[in-house]
Amino acid sequence: MADVAAEAHVSVKTVSRVVNREPGVRRDTEQRVRGVIDRIGFMRHDGARILRQGRTQTIALVVEDLANPFYSQIGAAVEREARIRQHQLITASAEGSPTRERVVLEGLINRRVDGLVVVPAGERPATDPTVSASGTPIVYVDRPVRGEPCDTVISDNPGGVRSAVEHLVANGHRRIAFLGDDAEFWTARQRREAFVAIHDALGLPGDTRIAMGPHTVESLAPRLDAWSRERTPITAVITGNNRVTLNALHAMRQVGIEMGLVGYDDFELADLIEPAVTVVHQDPTSIGQKAVLQLFARLLGDESPAQTVVMPTRLIVRESGRLPASLRARKALP
Amino acid sequence: MADVAAEAHVSVKTVSRVVNREPGVRRDTEQRVRGVIDRIGFMRHDGARILRQGRTQTIALVVEDLANPFYSQIGAAVEREARIRQHQLITASAEGSPTRERVVLEGLINRRVDGLVVVPAGERPATDPTVSASGTPIVYVDRPVRGEPCDTVISDNPGGVRSAVEHLVANGHRRIAFLGDDAEFWTARQRREAFVAIHDALGLPGDTRIAMGPHTVESLAPRLDAWSRERTPITAVITGNNRVTLNALHAMRQVGIEMGLVGYDDFELADLIEPAVTVVHQDPTSIGQKAVLQLFARLLGDESPAQTVVMPTRLIVRESGRLPASLRARKALP
DNA sequence: CGCTTCCCTGACAACGCTGTCACAAGGACG
DNA sequence: CGTCCTTGTGACAGCGTTGTCAGGGAAGCG
Incomplete structure (x- = not known):
């Protein structure tokens, strides 16, 4: 200059x-x-400009794994919204480790990013000293943190699970299993609890099977096989997220079982599989968008109390929720 | 302090x-x-540190669309490699627009990112004044730029197409169509050319069909239908990338045609579709990794001439390359 | 003509840090 | 006792901007 x-x-x-x-x-x-x-x-030289002005015009997104379509769609939405507002986006993966997450967050705060969108790893309390002391606004996404209330965007897990169960029941299923992801994940636990609650509410048999992950094709195949051979066999499963759905589909194919299925998270080509997979769809794009909206409200000085936004889910009905013909004969309990 | x-x-x-x-x-x-x-x-305050030291410890990745699994996998790999080397990653989408790409690049250079990994939009010549003048090292990925040689990591498109054609031929197909993406894309053109070349080399019929996209399910369905009804019908198609594969699958399903298929780019659940889809797999993780490697070599002072690395592709043989039973009767020309 | 007002321009400090150099104190050594 | 070296510490400038304030000239006004 x-x-x-x-x-x-x-x-x-x-x-x-x-x-x-x-x-x-x-x-x-x-x-x-x-x-x-x-x-x-x-x-x-924007670095110098930033130093002078105090605003970096940068926000950061911290997720578990950028290659997971659920997160990458959130990422794409966050990037777009940030760009519209003249901000750059730094993305970082914490790979599910709270320790790494701390390091990552610290690095981002040292860089003085203006705000953070975070999919929190583990059960970290909201009051992470380094983060909260910095005053950097944060919006949590997909799962909440413990402790004092924070801005959070989650999706309606109980509602999603309820729609899945009700759909299966309407199709004649009575014994439904739940294949959740590792109970370490809050979403996995919340969906499991919703699963149990809706069973009680509908008066369905209480002895349905629940198995929390991590699930591999190898562990899933014998388990599904066993469940379908019991004296009171299950006729359908609900899977707790996209990873589990994929593995369950592989397992079913491998063992050759026919069984009802509702998956959590939509995926490409769900409609081309035979039978086309019915899923609970949570819209990652809207979730990401909403999170950025909330974040920028804070950046513009919104001081209102922390808000938790629950995004609705949508059941995409295809075919896999039907009662397979092979099971229709020995139709389950009333 | x-x-x-x-x-x-x-x-x-x-x-x-x-x-x-x-x-x-x-x-x-x-x-x-x-x-x-x-x-x-x-x-x-890292901003001040950066100003003083001149290095931002940041690299940037510019792609077309972060939500596309191919790019998000590259993104995940680049982020991981950057993190290992104590660098942050800024991601930005150019949305396929050269104009937007210029703006994005300019912004990143103003921020003095240490290096760039770019999937170039359109046919931009390498000598973009703003970029080249800044001296920021760039590695191009997935497609090259015109003009003077630049560090580039692409995948072996001719090899990929050849493996696809050879596989189909080995399965008895003789009339094979190519459904490429928009000829605006270099990869689309290169694959088309390879398709033609291998046809000549193998002495296959010269009147096979080639259609360059953008392809929608609606436009694809009647076209595939027509091609399969001609006097010398095609018996298989090769699709030019993951988007086209998806739409083609939907179209085939919709019209109910049976036809051989080899898709470009692997996708989740390709093995669960009936028949399981044979694909040419290019490994986005390795591509991203290789690009970062090259970039950091430059950052560490490597002054050797620009290098183009061609990553091998791998044919993942599943079932869709076989000659459908319905077509085996009227088996095509020798 | 003197005064105010407006427009354009420049000097300077400061943002928060680190590289350079200088310096003081203490010990080793002749 | 003087010299040299080592160790720990601090003063200062400067990275490239921009916010603040001040100043100079032209125009407007009484």
Whole structure:
């Protein structure tokens, strides 16, 4: 900038004014400065600008694994919303480890990102000293943190599970199993609890099977096989997230069982599998969008109490919720 | 930092030394400073550090669409490799628009990212003045740019297409169509050309069908239907990328045609569709990894001439490459 | 003509940190 | 006792911007 100033016979301040399109520069001066800028290829150093102004125009997204379509869709939405608001997005993976998450968050706060969208790993309480002391606004996504209330965007897990169970029941299923992901995950637990609650509410048999992950195809196959051979066999399963759904589908294919299925999370080609998979769809794009909206409200000074937004889910009915023909004969209890 | 210094009765420089674990601080001084830091919750301001040191410890990834699994897997790999090397990753979408790409790149260079991994939009020549003038090292991924040679990581498109065609031919197919993505994309064109070349090399009929996209299910369904009804019908298609594969699968399902298929890009559940889809797999994780490797070599001062790395593809044989039973009767030309 | 007002421009400090250099104190050594 | 070296510490400048304030000239006004 000093070089430009010297070359154009003006002060650095005037160059700054031109670069930032500030008013109060005579037209010919501006032309001259602009000419020099183009000629020597000057580019403003945003680092210095940031240091001076205190705002980094950057937000960060911390997720478990960017390659998981659920998170990458959130990522795409967050990036788009950030870009619209002239902010850059830093993405970071915590790989599900609270320790790594701390390190990552600390690094981001050292960089003075303006705000954070975080899918919290584990059960970290909201009052992480490093984070809360920094005053950086955070919006949690997909699962809440413990302790004092924080801005959070989650999806309606009980509602999603209820729609799945009701759909299966309406199709004649009575004994429904639940394959949840590792109980370490809050979403997994919440969905399990909802599963139990809705069973009670509908007066369904209480001895249905519940198995929490991690699930591999190898462990799932014999388990599903066994469940379907019991004296009071299950006729359908609800899977707790996209990973589990995939593995369960592989397992079923492998063992050759026919069984009702409602998956959690929609996935590409769910409609091309035979039978097409009925799923509970939570819209990652809307979730990400909503989170950014909330974050920017805070950045613009919104001081209202922390808010938890529950995003609705939608049951996408395809075919896998039906009672398979092979099971219709020995139709279950009333 | 000044506050800490005052509180601990040392100079800011000593605080700086402690924070950065520089040697040459007496043990008790360090303890005292560390105590104050913890007490008042000091966190180093990396923006200032960066301004002083000139390195941002940040690289950026510019892709078309983060929600596309191919790119999000590259993104995950790049982030991981960057993290290992103590760098943060900024991701940005250009949404396929060269104009937007320019703006995005300019913004990233203003931030003085240390390096860039870019999936170039369109046919931008390598000599983008803003970028090349800045001297920021760039590695292009998935498709090359025109003009002077640049570091580039692409996958072996001719090899991939060849393996697809050879596989289909080995399964008895003779009339094979190619459904490429928009010819605006370099990869789409390269795959088309490879398709033509291998046909010549193998002496296959020259009148096979080629259609470049954008392809929707609606446009694809009648086209595939028509092709399969002609006097010399095609018996198989090769699809030019994951999007096209998906739409083609939907279209086939919709019209109810049986036809051989080899898709470009692997996708989750390709093995659960009936018949399981044979694909040409390009490994986005390795591609991303390789690109970062190359980038950091440049950052560490590697001055060797620009290099184009071609990553091998792998044909994942499942079932969709077979000659459907319904077509086996009127078995095609020798 | 003197005064105010407006427009344009520049000097300067400061954002928070670190590299350089200098300096003081203490011990080793001749 | 003087010299040299080592160790720990601090003063200061400067990274590239921008906010603040001040100043100079032209125009407007009485």
